[in-house]
Amino acid sequence: MATYTVKLLAKEPVAQGTMAFHLERPAGFEFRAGQAFEIILPGGPEGEDGSHAFSIVTAPHEAELMFATRMRDSRFKRALGALPLGAELNIDGPFGSLTLHKNPARAAVLIAGGIGITPFMSMLRSAAEQQSQHKLVLLYSNRRPEDTAFLAELQALVKRNSRFHLMATMTDMGHSQQPWEGSTGIIDSAFVQHAIAGLDAPIFYVSGPPALVEAMRNTLVQAGVDEDDVRSEEFFGY
Structure with a gap:
């Protein structure tokens, strides 16, 4: 895994109480559909309050990265929701093995x-x-x-x-x-x-x-x- 600095491009509601966050995709960031990354907020403390793992919603062929989350009342979610467009944050990844099997004969x-x-x-x-x-x-x-x-x-x-x-x-x-x-x-x-x-x-x-x-x-x-x-x-x- 590697750490990249990216900018927040957009954020939008995708259901009641659920927000999607669009990030620029850094050069060299490759992943498989179903994998995840760590979001590290700027100036945040180490651990639970400063970082969180999220599945990547976008597919590998897409030009940007996106994740979505329930906006619960936690320190991390409040800080995440308050980020202005253009804010920089770090991503660490990708990781995870919940990816689609290769044999198309099996549904x-x-x-x-x-x-x-x-x-x-x-x-x-x-x-x-x-x-x-x-x-x-x-x-x-x-x-x-x-x-x-x-x-x-x-x-x-x-x-x-x-x-x-x-x-x-x-x-x-x-x-x-x-x-x-x-x-x-x-x-x-x-x-x-x-x-x-x-x-x-x-x-x-x-x-x-x-x-x-x-x-x-x-x-x-x-x-x-x-x-x-x-x-x-x-x-x-x-």
Whole structure:
């Protein structure tokens, strides 16, 4: 890994309480879809308050770098949100091994909860650009459409990539102000079995808070999935 100094180019909301930050991409910064980097704030202390790991949302072919995060009330998030455009910060990376397998004969089933979508955005953008032969299925759980980061882009990616299927579900529509015609239950074993019907030997990728990752591993076992076919990694992106 190496450390680079970059400028903040833009920031924008991508869901209620979730912000995306666009950074310039330094020369020589190469990464694989699904990897992460460390964000080090200017003048910040070492450790948790001064740096944080985030999955890279942008795909390797894109000219800039982007990450997204829930804007929780922490010292780091307050400092991050207060950065003006043009501010300099450091990135350290890339790192991480939650990357798509190479054999296109095996489908990829991506399972994300909330902001755990970030590494999969990079994968899906890359697959659309490269016209990948992988069959891709995304199971994406959120409370409400308002909370669902990158929902409109994911729906657009379905139209760009005929091999990509989106199965989004909302678990708290009683508190939503937006319409939703899709699924409204949790991702349980029946949901998984329906999603993978007809897929040949899929490999599963799980991303989200630690409790969700553990719960989904158990759900996949209940659905008859071999644990050796499940990949997950400590989640980057709170």
